[in-house]
Amino acid sequence: MSMNNQGRPTDIRSTTNSAVPDTVTGNRGLQIEEPLIFEQDASGRCGVDLPEVPAVASRLGAVKPRAKVGLPGLAEPQVVRHYTRLSQKNYAIDSGLYPLGSCTMKHNPRLNEKMARLPGFSDVHPLQPESTVQGALELMAELGRWLTTLTGMAAVTLAPAAGAHGEMCGIMAIRAAHEAKGDTGRTKILVPESAHGTNPATAAACGYAVEAIPATEDGRVDLEALKAKLGPDVAGLMLTNPNTCGLFERDIITIAEAVHAAGAYFYCDGANFNAIVGRVRPADLGIDVMHINLHKTFSTPHGGGGPGSGPVVFAESLAPFVPVPYVVQDKDGSFRLVEQAGDGPAFGRMKAFHGQMGMFVRALSYMMSHGADGLRQVANDAVLNANYVLASLKDVMTPSFDGPCMHECLFDDRFLKGTGVTTLDIAKALIDEGFHPMTMYFPLVVHGALLIEPTETESKAGLDQFITALRALAERAKSGDAEYFQAAPRLTPRRRLDETAAARKPILRWTPEAAAEKVAAE
Amino acid sequence: MRYLPLTEADRRSMLAAIRASTVDDLFRDVPKAARLSGPIEGLPNHMGELEVERTLSAMAGKNLPAGSVPSFLGAGSYRHHIPATVDHLVQRGEFLTAYTPYQPEVSQGTLQVLFEFQTQVSLLTGMDVANASMYDGATACAEAVMMANRVTRRKKAILSGGLHPHYRDTTTTDARFIGFETVVMPAAPTGGEDLLSQIDGDTSCVVVQNPDVFGHVRDYTDLGKACQAKGVLLIVVVTEAMSLGLLTPPGEMGADIVAAEGQSLGNALNFGGPYVGLFAVKEKLVRQMPGRLCGQTVDADGRRGFVLTLSTREQHIRREKATSNICTNSGLCALAFSIHLSLLGEEGFTQLARLNHAKAVQLADKLAAVKGVEIVNDSFFNEFTVKLPKPAAAVVEQLAERRILAGVPASRLFAGELEELLIVAATETNTESDMDAFAKALAEVLS
Amino acid sequence: MTIKYTKDHEWVRVEGDVATVGVSDHAQHQLGDVVFVELPDVGRQLQQGKEAAVVESVKAASDVYAPVSGEVIEANADLENDPSLVNTGAETTGWFFKLRLSNPAELDALMDEAAYKAFVEGQA
Structure with a gap:
């Protein structure tokens, strides 16, 4: 059996002192219990008023109209209250510090929302004649220009819908480039152990064998190990820079040279671009292809898990392999879309239509707001904030590596040794203090990882409060108060949830049958 | 810069706490040759809201809404x-600016929404289970084919000529790079194609669309039965979710997987994205499904709550053995879909x-x-x-x-x-x- | 009837030419609460050391390798309904599958109970 080291504690340690005060309703002040929409159904109730359906002869052909869907009926005020109450059970950037490492949870400016909702962008159909969407195409071209300028790259595709989709696009381009050279013997992609899970998943999905590169003592790629693995069977290297330990790969130029000397391509996972935007151009590091998460560096909202947007930039070496569709500007200044791959080296497509336009508008609005000077300041402040957190916690927690970090700082759980408190427990106790936890148990290269990325949009006062809370928790853990941690969180709408039960007998939807059983049981 | 809270005094005192003299010291691991000494050339400096709004409004003004x-x-x-309520609720910061609900104690809002969304999608499609959304209908279609390949351990997909060409091309792109075979039927604008005769021992699935790209309404019940007899999965694509309010749902026609576009509910045209892919399957296939899933459970006090579940299928656990490399979904668009459907x-x-x-x-x-x-x-x-x-x-x-x-x-x-x-x-x-x-x-x- | 173990924490118990396979109690402890077990189809030919099954806890999925080669003749249907059997009876009721040995000599290289115990202690 291959013991997988991603495991982390998930059991609920039950406690006798329930956090729930005994109210008649189960509500607790501003925390209001909210049933499912399906439990609020009344037949004949509706939240919209529609015109009468004109009497026409059906043209559905042989298919019989559907008898019933089974949706619940609610009036508009009920719907508003339902989602408002649900929203109040969420932590969000708007409410406080959200220091998830590698996720870049920065402020989402509302100007961007307003711009994305201009009817000229939001109310345009993707297949309108090009003459009626020149502004939309211009916006895509302009966003592409910002991205290629910031990265120093030759070409860009805006099509990928998210970071992992961008990775897929980049690896496809690498494969296409090798195939175009008739070089079919390259079967491997090298991926460092510290990589985000999407990297090996992407390489494997594209039919490559994944070979892990170990890390050195100082948290970087082991250059000698990398060189030893490079050869005529390697298609490319996927590397995150700054890496997932929050460290800049010092040897990156040497790495790029070695990769190129072996005839392979260098893919960079741009998830952590926020650390270096405006200060370093990835092209100057020897990178051939990189995706950019607009929902990280360029602040398009995460929206509870999406939508994202993952444009990919290409150096000259891979520029001919940009997938369709893409925008070109003709000599007369007008823009048009190239939508068919044809017989050229371009491939595609990767999704319907032209990419996540709504995210393009938000990202460009963000870039223009900052400008070249402001983006450089973004990187400076993001790195400064992370180093300030690192410096303020290093005496009570255990930093995994020496020296300054980039935009995020990594600790491991050595400081908890012998306390009976785990990384997970610290995270849950942090929730009671009013903070979203940091990224836990990732990267996998250290034990019980705690990865903190404050971003540049946090104030010093906000960081100081977070630091004070985390210092107090670290000291409390060492003082032997494990039970306090194991019962956390106490003050949330729900306490620790039974993930084992959820996975053993999955309940993935509401059903009328289950509802009837519940009523019968009560 | 209006989005940056640090003052110069803050920066000085923080650098002192770090024992660095300038912020440049913190970038000392960057190779000298790659360090830029000042702002990148060729881009303007920062702008106020008014100026940004003016520039972007001018671009928007060149389009015909x-x-x-x-x-x-x-x-x-x-x-x-789209009812006004939808966009109002979607813009609540607690939904808009939250991350993926990996910490369920502080994400019950998003999680309950996803549970309700999964239920709504199951009901609309007539299927047993739906996931918490995909990027869009086309990527959902390609993922459905790859899932069918995994389930059947076969490698050939038959794509109907009535399938939206963008969905077809998204699938054939994956086929080329991921390594499976597709049989693409010629476009059949007037209807009628013989999909059954294309099926052989290597066929994993048949992909059809309803209504098809030309608008024809189809009954795939017989095709579903024939597929089942041959151990082939029937994938039904729906690009107009509104049709599910009137037509026989794919589940009743014997679909094994439904891949659909949910944009029609709650989501504006947006020049093609972001949209929301719907993905629903028969119960027995749930563990082969890509994407996030939300499930019901109880908390330490025994109260009903929701968590992301069956996550061992996903890339952050299984890495190169994951069912898909997908990480992000289309959460906010799924929320808009769900609110619109709740109102309706x-x-x-x-x-x-x-x-x-x-x-x-x-x-x-x-x-x-x-x-x-x-x-x-x-x-x-x-x-x-x-x-x-x-x-x-x-x-x-x-x-x-x-x-x-x-x-x-x-x-x-x-x-x-x-x-x-x-x-x-x-x-x-x-x-x-x-x-x-x-x-x-x-x-x-x-x- | 003897039980033998692999370095990958599978056990195998042989009666005649039929081998019953599962994961060790030690492995079960390491995994935590098991939520799902994916078993091989009856009739499948397994190769020693190659992937045979998958065992999942909430946050981890691990491959289970065939300790010996052979054809699968039965999979433990009880695990489908109650994967927690792996936790409560890893080396008894929580068995994974049975196979018909194709090369009994492969057993010789596996550890006996005492050797496995020493191996596990050595790893800790």
Whole structure:
């Protein structure tokens, strides 16, 4: 059996002192219990008023109209209250510090929302004649220009819908480039152990064998190990820079040279671009292809898990392999879309239509707001904030590596040794203090990882409060108060949830049958 | 810079706490050759809200919003009325600015929404289980094919000629790079294709669309039975979710997997994205499903709560053995879908679907009366194909000059082929006078 | 009837030419609460050391390798309904599958109970 080291504690340690005060309703002040929409159904109730359906002869052909869907009926005020109450059970950037490492949870400016909702962008159909969407195409071209300028790259595709989709696009381009050279013997992609899970998943999905590169003592790629693995069977290297330990790969130029000397391509996972935007151009590091998460560096909202947007930039070496569709500007200044791959080296497509336009508008609005000077300041402040957190916690927690970090700082759980408190427990106790936890148990290269990325949009006062809370928790853990941690969180709408039960007998939807059983049981 | 809270005094005191003299010290691991000494050239410096708004509004002003003129475009993206409540709720910061709900104690809002969304999608499609959304309908389609390959341990997908070409191409791109085979049937604008004879021992799935890209309404019940007999999965694609309020759901026709586009509910046209892919399966296939899943459980006090579950399928655990490399979903668009559907309810959703169909019938009658125009379909929901006496792309351009967005020329989707065909959609947003204006202008352009 | 173990924490118990396979009690402890077990189809030919099954806890999925080669003749249907059997009876009721040995000599290289115990202690 291959013991997988991603495991982390998930059991609920039950406690006798329930956090729930005994109210008649189960509500607790501003925390209001909210049933499912399906439990609020009344037949004949509706939240919209529609015109009468004109009497026409059906043209559905042989298919019989559907008898019933089974949706619940609610009036508009009920719907508003339902989602408002649900929203109040969420932590969000708007409410406080959200220091998830590698996720870049920065402020989402509302100007961007307003711009994305201009009817000229939001109310345009993707297949309108090009003459009626020149502004939309211009916006895509302009966003592409910002991205290629910031990265120093030759070409860009805006099509990928998210970071992992961008990775897929980049690896496809690498494969296409090798195939175009008739070089079919390259079967491997090298991926460092510290990589985000999407990297090996992407390489494997594209039919490559994944070979892990170990890390050195100082948290970087082991250059000698990398060189030893490079050869005529390697298609490319996927590397995150700054890496997932929050460290800049010092040897990156040497790495790029070695990769190129072996005839392979260098893919960079741009998830952590926020650390270096405006200060370093990835092209100057020897990178051939990189995706950019607009929902990280360029602040398009995460929206509870999406939508994202993952444009990919290409150096000259891979520029001919940009997938369709893409925008070109003709000599007369007008823009048009190239939508068919044809017989050229371009491939595609990767999704319907032209990419996540709504995210393009938000990202460009963000870039223009900052400008070249402001983006450089973004990187400076993001790195400064992370180093300030690192410096303020290093005496009570255990930093995994020496020296300054980039935009995020990594600790491991050595400081908890012998306390009976785990990384997970610290995270849950942090929730009671009013903070979203940091990224836990990732990267996998250290034990019980705690990865903190404050971003540049946090104030010093906000960081100081977070630091004070985390210092107090670290000291409390060492003082032997494990039970306090194991019962956390106490003050949330729900306490620790039974993930084992959820996975053993999955309940993935509401059903009328289950509802009837519940009523019968009560 | 209005988004950066640190003052110069803050920066100085923080650098002192770190024992660094300047922020440049913190970038000392960057190779000297790659360090930029100042702002990147070729880009402007920062701008105020007013200036940004002015610049972007000017770009937006160069586009013709579909809602400002009579508009009949569909082909995978549909203009429906979105109640004001939807966008208001979607913009609540607690939804908008939250991350993926990996910490369930502080994410019950998003999680309950996803549980309700999964239930709504299951009901609409007539399937047992749905996931918490995919990027869009086309990527959902490609993921469905890859899932069928895993389930059947076979490697050949048969793609109907009625499948939206963007969905087809997204799937064949994956086929080329991921390494499976596709049989792409020729476009069949007038209907009828023999998918069954294509099935052999290597076939993992047959992918069909309903209504198909030309608008035909199909009954795939017999195909489903035949597939089942051969151990082949039936994948049904739906690009117009509104049709599920009126047509037999794919689940009742024997679909094993449904891959659909949910944009029609709650989501604006947005020039093609972001949209929301719907993905639903039969119960027995749930562990082979890609994407996030939300499940019901209880908390330490025994109260009902929700968590992301069955996550061992996903990339962050299984890495190179994951069912898919997907990480992000389309959470906020799924929320908009869910709110819109909650407002509609059973009565509203089914009535809206009937209204869409009636509008399309009215439009078909009006266009059929135009000389030289032939309705290709004998069945449709809210979209159908017309045959014109001249190339549709040119007609569409001429109509756009008259400020009418007439539909999608089939040649735009089929790489220049089928140039006389125009795919036309009508929704509840089209008034009778819109339709009259369209018919009149079309008659003028064709005469 | 003897039980033998692999370095990958599978156990195998042989009666005649039929081998019953599962994961060790030690492995079960390491995994935590098991939520799902994916078993090989009856009739499948397994190769020693190659992937045979998958065992999942909430946050981890691990491959189970065939300790010996052979054809699968039965999979433990009880695990489908109650994967927690792996936790409560890893080396008894929580068995994974039975196979018909194709090369009994492969057993010789596996550890006996005492050797496995020493191996596990050595790893800790």
